[in-house]
Amino acid sequence: MPDTQDERWMREAIALALTKGSDPSDTPIAAFIVRDGKVLAARCNETEETCDATAHAEIVAMRAAGAAIGDMELRGATLYSTLQPCGMCTMASIWSKVGRIVFGAGRDDVHPMYFEDRQIDTVDFIRDAWRDDLSIEGGVLAAECAKLYYGPDDDVPVEEQGNI
Ligand SMILES: [Zn+2]
Secondary structure (H helix, E strand, O other): OOOHHHHHHHHHHHHHHHOOOOOHHHOOOEEEEEEOOEEEEEEEOOHHHHOOOOOOHHHHHHHHHHHHHOOOOOOOOEEEEEEOOOHHHHHHHHHHOOOEEEEEEOHHHOOHHHOOOOOOOHHHHHHOOOOOOOEEEOOOOHHHHHOOOOOOOOOOOHHHOOOO
């Protein structure tokens, strides 16, 4: 069961995501990086705003956290994301040395457009990583997070499907 701290930070992440809007087309995805109860960074997806396909909430948060503490390594920190991190963000998490990844809505809760691979689940990236000090957990406030995104069976306009 997720502990109350996880739910607390996920609620904050949901609130931050909603600052972008409540429609899935607003890409309301947010990430918090927290260590010892202190927020190192809290950011939203900025891909449209910055014309940068890599500006996912998790990546932007990792950059901000590193700059804030003057260290690219975020050991001991937890990355919270309202949506299961994509492959890029999962790999970046491995390199960033965060200790935990906690996400809200998972791959099966949302439309496939949020993931680049048909079969590979990013949870498997973590399972297969060299690092043994990294964990990933999903499902924290999953239903609330999933409401922010297109559902598995939604008819999403092709131009909004960023993975194709
Ligand atoms: Zn991502």
